[in-house]
Every structure is written in structure tokens, then in C-alpha cells.
Amino acid sequence: MGRLFGTDGVRGLANVDLTAETAMGLAVAAATVLVDDTGQARPRAMVARDPRASGEFLSAAVVAGLAASGVDVLDVGVVPTPALAHLVDTSGADFGVMLSASHNAMPDNGLKIFARGGTKLPDDVEDRIEAAYRSGTARRPTGAGVGRVHAGPDVEQDAQDAYADHLLSTLPGGPSSLAGLHVVVDCAHGAASALSPRVLREAGARVTVLAAAPDGLNINDGVGSTHLGPVRAAVVAHGADLGLAHDGDADRCLAVDAAGNDVDGDQIMAVLALALRDRGQLVEDTLVATVMSNLGLKLAMQREGVTVVETAVGDRYVLEALNAGRWSIGGEQSGHVVLPAHARTGDGVLTGLHLMARMAETGRSLADLAGVVQRLPQVLVNVRGVDKSRAGCDDDLLAAVAGAEAELGATGRVLLRPSGTEPLVRVMVEAAHQEQAQAVADRLADVVRVRLAL
Template sequence: MARLFGTDGVRGLANRDVTAELALDLGSAAAHELGSSPEFTGRRPRAVVGRDPRASGEFLGAAVTAGLASAGVDVVDLGVLPTPALAYLVGAMDADLGVMISASHNPMPDNGIKFFQRGGLKLDDAIEDKIAARLGEEWERPTGAAVGRVRVDTGIAQQQYVAHLTASIGTTPDHRPLEGLRIAVDAANGAASQVGPEALRLAGADVVVINASPDGRNINEKAGSTHPEQLQAVVVAAEADFGVAFDGDADRCLAVDHGGVLVDGDQILGILARSLQARGELEQDTLVVTVMSNLGLLLAMKDAGIATLQTAVGDRYVLEEMRAHGYSLGGEQSGHIILAEHATTGDGVLTALHLAAEVKRSGKRLADLAGEIPRLPQTLVNVRGVDKARAGSDEGVLAAVEDAEALLGETGRVLLRPSGTEPVVRVMVEAATQTQADGVAETLAAVVRDRLAL
């Protein structure tokens, strides 16, 4: 039986896969699992709940809140704010649990529910499975004064988060470290539509903003980190120093240089790693990345004397590796960047601030900094309508992968993996030329489509 929780919580089509009933049950199940700890003897657990601006988040957030409160948990409704803001506020508000209603970069009809434990860390797989196992179990409902109370935050928590972000690059009333920079921001009509531009302005930047008018329906719609084309044009037209693009819940950040060229998460990681290393702040001179990171990044880090450790795809796995060994920086090509000194998860606005601070500190253009982290030609094909569960076991697929690897030799690599958040098998190929990468990827994708067809 498939796990209810994927690599980033429970996610699917809102009101079909992710329903109000499921959200209600998950809220009460999480409360029961949380309340089973002896530390809550004599006191009620406290939870914070946030959401991105998609319309379905309104009823799903209300349902999760109802589930928690009905099981005796006090809840603070934080309203619309980024996922990393909720993760930070779990710790800053001394909450026992955080729940974020978001499908991140997915299209508007999707939504998801993800949990954060005390301290703002994502739940371990084992705890998620325990919550899932409690769905539908019989329980004694509290009554009277024993039910949880719900309080709506008036924006104070959001201000607290913005202050935390700007302080991380040394912003004070007398010091605005980004002064003199013009930065274009694509907020994806998402959760950072307010806090992203606000944080950059408080740090001194002149900010040009697009796609910061969420209406519940337009989140991620031809905007943000998954569709940077508009930002690329705006950066050039506005003569900005560079631009940054967030996704719907702002746990990702990609950038665009002054010429409109995309700077991906691998290059941002490389820039920040070299910056931290130069200042003696890159713990153990090590960068944690995933198997999806471009071979060009790995080679650039080797030349800089920086070790790279690779994990499975998902910022939770990057974070687990970082926490296990005390590393300070890690992330994904998609723009999930974890700066462990300041965050417990990928934070797009935090990343934008630190990238901007390095541009200002170095005196170089972003294009020059990114040029020091070359990218091998890479092709990614998402194969839909297939049985992704058989991607790692089908003999025909495995044989095709082996043939592709033999063809590429040491000049490239192949990665084939099922998505953890979508019904998709991802085929990624890196090669010496774009033509070769495209050809090998399309050949492999055709085999996957044929062998794994539903």
C-alpha cells in the first residue's frame, strides 16, 4: 500500500485527493500522536497553521484547524505566509506543531498538507506514518473547557519573520546592506507577495515587483520560479542588477542576471558556498546537494576545495544530512536552498537576501559570479501516464539506462526517478553537448513511456 505522505507532505488535487474530511482527520490524528507524548501531561499542545493563497487553502486550513482544536490543541491561525515563515515561527512562537497548507510550485487546483515538529523541522517518515495510522481510529472527544482554542494572528508573526530575514544579512536602522541594488522580484502571486518585496526593501534594495497580486486562482500561473520568462524580460527592461523568482509557497528561489539569463539553484548554491568558504563560515568546507545537481557544480566545488555530498531528491533529505553532520549549506537545483544558521528548511526570500548581499559584497555582477559555476548541458523529461512504482525494477527500463550510461561514459550521467509529489517519472541526462543530452533523454523517455504505460 502506498504511503499517504510523499516527500513533501500529503499532496494532490484539492477537494478530490486532498479533501476537507482528510484535512480534518489529519488534524485530529496529528493532535493524538502529539498528545501521546508525556511532556503534555497537564498542559494543552499548541499549534500554528498557515497557508498559501490558493482558494482551496481557505477550507483546508479551516478543516485542519478544526481537527486540531476538536482534539484539544490550541491553534494560532497565521493566515497566508510562506512555508519557511511557518517553519521559523513554530520555533519563534514556541509551538509544538506547525501545519502548512500548500502545494508549493504545483498548479492552483492542487493543494497539500505538511507538518512541522517542535523547532520547525519537517516530520520524520516514521512520525508521518504514525499519524496516517491514526486516521479513522476511535477517540474520546474533549468537551467544555478541554477543547482547543483558536486565535487569528493579526500580522505580528509575519513582521517577526521579516525582521528575522533582514537581520540575517546585518540590516539595522543605520545599515541597509543592499543599498544601491535594483532587484526585480517575481512573487508567483504566491505566499511571498508581500514579505518578499518588503524584506528586500527594508534591506535597502530598489525593488521592481511583478506577480504579487494573489487572488486565490493565479498562484504559479505562468509566473514565479517555474515560469521565469516574464521576469527575464522585466529585468532587462527595468535595467535591474538582477531578479529573483519565488514559487507559490516561497521555499524556492531562482535568479536572473542583468542580461536576462537564468541562474539556477545549483549556481546559487555554488555562489553561496564559495562566499561562506571565503569567510570561514562553510562548515567542514562541505556543500550538501541532491543527485539532481548538475555535474558542473560538483566539478566547480572540487576546484574550489569544497566537498559535495549527494542525497535523495527532496530538501528534507538534504536537511537530514546537514543536521546529522553539522553542515551549514545545502539545497537543490530547483532553488530549495537551506542556510542552516538561519532556517530549518528551504527559504526563497532568505536565499534572495543572501545572494544579493554577496553581489554587493563582491562588487561583481551576478552573471560573473554564476559564470564561475558552469553547467553541463542537461535535459529533463517528465514522463506522465506511467506506473512510476516500476521505474526502478522494470528490466527494459534498467537496460536502457545502462546503455545510455555506457554511451555517455565519463562525459555525462543519467538519472531516472519517480517524482515524490506528482504522478511522473523524471528522466534527466547530462552530456557534453545539448544535442546529445536531448537525444539520450528522448530515447530513454520513449522506453519509459512504452514499458511503464498504464
């Protein structure tokens, strides 16, 4: 039996892998473990979701499980994942639960748990929750001991307002500091559909909005950070200065420059790290990135005198490193960027605001700023329909990877890893030339299909 928690909570096909029963059971288990940890006689939790249809019944199941376990619940409705993390922290809640599958397609959903302070749970606490879930361990108060639930439109609006105020307070140039910039924002029909355009406008920007009409079914459907075509086209058509694209729960942000060229998470991290350095706020001149970041980021930071600390893939591991080193910024190529001074997790709206703030304070275009990173050709092949659990122990596959690494030498690298959120193995290859990267990646992907066949 595999581990229930992946790199970003529990995720899978809603109503198949993640059922109402599973969601309720995990809520009861989380309450049992986390309430024991806090020692609170009357614990409090916050629950939120993204707009996908399955979130309606799954969040109801989580709320029911928590209340049945004696936890008072504030159900804040549809808000971005980083908003929930922030609100758990500032409200003093004992923990929070987010229902979202982030960038995944609408049929999927997920359950993420935040500890007191809005931080993600360490592996050992997740393991304790999973053990409690599998054993059926539960708190079962009666009478006045059961939890009370507070929800409704006013609660959701208050949460949105509080988070918008927080985001605007972080701008280094103060209110209206983005005046003169025209941005296209693609909200992926997700949790930031109302929040992101609002905050950008209140910061002074001219805003053109895409994909901000969630209906429960259209989240991430051909739009957002995993489908940059619409925002590229809109930026060019409207003559905008840049485009921003979020995912379904708005913990990611990718960008597009004025010519419609992609600006990925590595480039965004570089721009923001140098902005912090120039303000004297980059602790120990250090940036935290994962092993998936392009070699071009490391070379650029080396030239700028910035140290890059590497972690495993997953923003939780970036967060752990940031907290351990008390550093100022970290993130992933996929657009998860963490600014610990302002957020407890990756925050796409915050990232977009600070990227534009750097443009405003320097007067430079996004293309010019992002040009500090010269990306090496990188190919990523996702191999589905294989046994990802054997990716790190098949001798023939490991030999093939070693041979590819020897072939590439110092001008490239190979990374092969099982996905933590999807049933597939990722093969990533960087090389001096695109053709070589593609050829090596395709060759290794063929080996994965043969050696890890189900």
C-alpha cells in the same frame, strides 16, 4: 494502497485527492501522534497557508481537527512556508501545519507538518500519523479540554512583522546593506507577495515588483520560479541588476542576471557556499546537494576545495544530512536552498537576500559570481500517464538505463526516478553536448512510456 505522504507532505488535487475530510482527519491524526510525543497537557500548534482558494476551506478543516483534538491553535493566515517553520521554532509551539502545494498549479494543494523546532517530520513519524489517520485513532476531549483558536488580521500581521525582522537580522552587511542594487522580484502571486518586496526595500534595494496581487486563483499562473519569462523580460526592460523569482509558498528562489540569463539553484548554492567559506563559516568546507544537481556544480566545488555531499531528491533529505553533519548550506537545483544558521527549511526570501548580499560585499555582478559553475547540458523529460511505482524494478527499463550510462561514460550521467509530488516519472540526462543529452533522454522516455504503461 500507496503511501499518503510524499517527499513534501501530502499533495494532490484539492477537493479530490485532498478533501476537507482528509485534511481534518490528518490534523486529528497529527495531533494524536505529536501530542503523545510531546507529553504536553495543553499542546499548541500553528497553522498557515498560501493564497490559493482551496487553502481557505482546507486550513479551516485543519484548525477544526486540531481544536477538536484539544490543541490550542494560532492561525497565522497567509505566510510563506519557511515563515511558519521559523515561527513554530521561536514560539515554542509543539508543531505546525502548512497548507500549500508550493510550485504546483492552483487546483492542487498540500499539507505539510512541522515538528517542534520547525523541522520537517522524519518518515517514521509520518508513517505513524498515516496509520492513526487510517485507523481513525483520535483524541476527543470535552468541555474545557477542547482547543481554543486565535486568528485574525492582527495575528497575520504580527507573524509577517516577526519574520521580516528575522530575515533582515541575518544580513551579513547589516541594515541597508543592499543599497545601490536594483532587483526585480516575481512573487508568483503567492505567500510572499507582501513580505519579499517589503524586506528587500527595508534592506536598501530598489525593487520592481511582479505578480504580487494574489486573488486565490492566479498563484503560479505563468509566473514565479517555474515560469521565468516575465522576470527575464522585466530585468532587461528595467535595466535591473538581477531578478528573483519565488514559488507559491516562497520556499524556493531562482534568479536571473542583468542580461536575462537564468541562475539556477546549483549556481546560487555555489555562490552562497563560497561566500560562507570566505567568511570562515562553511563548516568542514561542505555543501549538501541532491542527485539532481548538475555535474558542473560538483566539478566547480571540487576546484574550489569544497566537498559535495549527495542526498536523495527532496529538501527534507537535504535537511536530514545538514542536521546530521551540522553543515552550513544545502539545497536543490530547483531553488530550495537551506541555510541552517537562519532557517529550518528552504527559504526563498532568505536566499534572495543573501545572494544580493554577496553581490553587494564583493561588488561583482551576478553573472560573474554564478559563472563559477559551468553547467553541463542537462535534459529533463517528465513522462506522465505511467505506473511510476514500477520505475525501479522493470528489467527492460533498467537495462536501457544501464546501456545509456555506458554510452555516456564519464562525461555524463542518467537519473530516472518517480516524482514524489506528481504522478509522473522523471528522466534526467547530462552529457557533454546538448544534442546527445536530448537524444538519450528522449530514447529513455520512450522506453518508460512502453514499459510502465498503465
